[in-house]
Amino acid sequence: MQTFHLPDLGEGLTEAVLVRWAVAVGDEIVLDQVIAEVETAKSIVDLPTPYAGTVLALHGEEGGTILTGAPVIEVGDGSAAPDTPAAAPHAAEHEAYRAEEQAGSGNVLIGYGTGAGPAKGRRRRAGTAVRQAAPANATPSSATPEAARLRSDRPVAVRSPIVRRLARELGIDPATVAPSGTDGTVTRADVLRAAENTASQASEPVAPLGAEPSQLTVISSERFSPLRKAVSATLSRSRSEIPEATVWVDVDVTRLWELRPDMAAPGERAPSVTALFARYALLALEQYPLLASRIVGGGTELALFDGVHLGVAVDTERGLMVPVIPRADTLSLAAIDGALRELAATARDGKMPPERLRDSTFTVNNYGGFGVDGSAAIINYPNVAILGIGRILERPWVVEGAIVPRRIAQLSLVFDHRVCDGGYAAGFLRAVVDLLEHPLTAYPRV
Template identity: 60%
Template sequence: MTTATARVFRLPDLGEGLTEAGLVQWLVQVGDTIRTDQAIAEVETAKSVVELPSPFAGVITALHGEPGETIAVGAPVLEVADPDAAPAAPKIGGTADSRTDAAEASDIRQSVRSAGTPAEAEKEAYRAEERAGGSGNVLIGYGTSERAGSGRRRPRAVRQAPAAAPAQVSDAAAPASAPTTPTAAPRRVAVRSPLVRRLARDLGLDVHTIEATGADGAITRADVLRAAVDHAVDGAAVAASGTTTGTTSTADAAAAIDGLAVVARERMSPLRKAVSATLSRSRSEIPEATVWVDVDATRLWEVRAEMAGPDGKAPSLTALLARYTLLALAEYPLLAARLSEDTSEIVTFDGVNLGVAADTDRGLMVPVVPRAHELSIAELDGALREVAATARTGRMDPARLRGSTFTLNNYGSLGVDGSAAIINHPEVAILGVGRMIERPWVVDGTIVARRIVQLSLVFDHRVCDGGYAAGFLRRVTELIEHPLRAYPRV
């Protein structure tokens, strides 16, 4: 029989010199047969959530890491053996249930080898191993339900361990410490989110004891926090009854800071680390300055409907503001420039790659509309809607999150009027737009209600001075107050 030689797939550099990725979930399990380029896991990089394809085909013999953990570039991800070779004992890094099942498979193999021919015993051992560590095994948090539209995982029946052939062992040979009754297996629980599982572990809670209230029977973050509160209340009641000493244990002391209980410690995701690094570099390297102005956008609000295209759909306010910003940048190109790495040169460009700040569940992302200056308002509107929607799904191609030369941040959609934005390094400026709401405004000596919006421009003072930045802001203001002067191509 051929000996299985496992090939190890190590995490490659997923782009831009990233050094690590967070494991979101496995799409395969130990014992599955996979093909070349089949997606085997979802990983979170500093840019987005992407599927990780396997460069090998064969039978999976080991998975390294659990959802929620970080895998360094160059570290092993999974091991694959030739499907025609005898499989090695399956491994799943760090999964307690998998180790239990693997041990069970080993016991079954020893039992079946005690009866029948060696070939039959080996086949039965292989099948037992497949049942224990392969497709029937459930990674806690994900189950075996089919993922919608993926076609990668098939519904499978829950594994039932076969009855082992009775071994002929004399009473004298039987160990005195052998258990006389089997131990009940722990209750299977559904913890869909690795963050919820990590929260429970950080709080010292056993997920098997937490009551699930999720719509699909999953344990939610609220369930974990509720169990933590109940646990704390029970502990306080015990202390109040005098059944414990008045001292605080080392574990309890470590779970409190300045008298407040620590609810959770969550490792920063690759995205948050990337955002932190970029913004920290921006703050430390760029001598930024800010200018702002309140703008009467009443006319823009009124005539937007007149800019509807043949389909009768009016462009969004964000698209109009982006269009006016691009027109102003054509007159003030330094604000869409960059500094060279050694800061000795100002690099200007023929046009603008427009970055658009988007608030997503994963955090702040800045998808890019390349060569945005060439687009009509209708085209710009469609592009902005598409990149924002894709960014919010968390599955944007990393290539679409780099290359911007100027960023527009419409934080008015978040219900705020102003913000001291941070420049998106290596850019040199960012324009923020607040809410467009009715406010009292003086027109020809009379106080009237007008639609007012605050614009805030943050710029790198090394590239230009306040007069240049103010000129750009005045141009954008003029286009907003007199929108038809821009003669937008719809």
């Protein structure tokens, strides 16, 4: 029997959500056959098997989380019948493991996986007593005073960094968790049990006091998806590390709006509004390259690049994604428009590979598509600036002393104040406005 463990799916990702199984127990599978579809913080990917044979066991349920290094599927190669003496010990071991897994005892340290051969006991120095494992349904509240005393007298044993990370994400102090590992180790199941107890206590109705409004009761809770966790971490880091400032301006894009239908080749679609704004922003970055740079050296140096990797915010059913167009500064308007359409379709299908979601140096966000005029955007860390585009509306505008209807949009630029001052940022935004309001002046370069 061979066990396939979840590999690192890219950039050190620690877990994946099982979207669906593509095989069932008893199926015959071949090498590289897709056995499941999993969702990571980056995209939804097919998971191929490195083994061929008969599916003996599937680990995990659809919608559940599988940690990197944890078993995914067990495959038999048919070399030994299940009832042969050689296979009996292994089958017994397998059944014990499955029972333990279903009970949630957590005696197998998540993140380390199981070996291909028979399990071996942990080596201990002579004279070291073996602590009795806690029952699978043990909770901190049901622990005995003696167990509590032992826990208070020892350091917290959390060997797996994945378990430590899980505890940190759930807001659980490992020192308050009753361990169930055979040698006093706090396991993943222990942390999850403690989190459930905390949630159940928090959801108990609270009696109203005097004239105060009654408390609301939690009716459900939903864990963040891998993508939402990644977005949360990036945005939190941006807010905590970047001293950002914002400048904004209204721009008259009437002339660009009128020219746009004629910019398409015969039989082709006109370039999108996002492509037009992005192309003119890239031209302005040639004059203001600091806004496409990156802070390095622990915040003491500024790295400037010989081009721009353009990130484009895309809203998907899974959440916000920022796919990247490499060396966008070298592309024509038509090439940028084609790349944007392809990126948007791939991102919304959930098939965006991780390598296309990194290394951006400047970001464009067209939130006007949501019907809003402006937004205080958050910089896509580690970028130092993001350009926001509001919706284009027909508004009364004063032109040469007369009030006339014009197509107006609001642009906003959020920038890292460590990189430049307001005058530099305003100069960039003004350069973009000049290009948009007089699009033919730069048309040979577009």
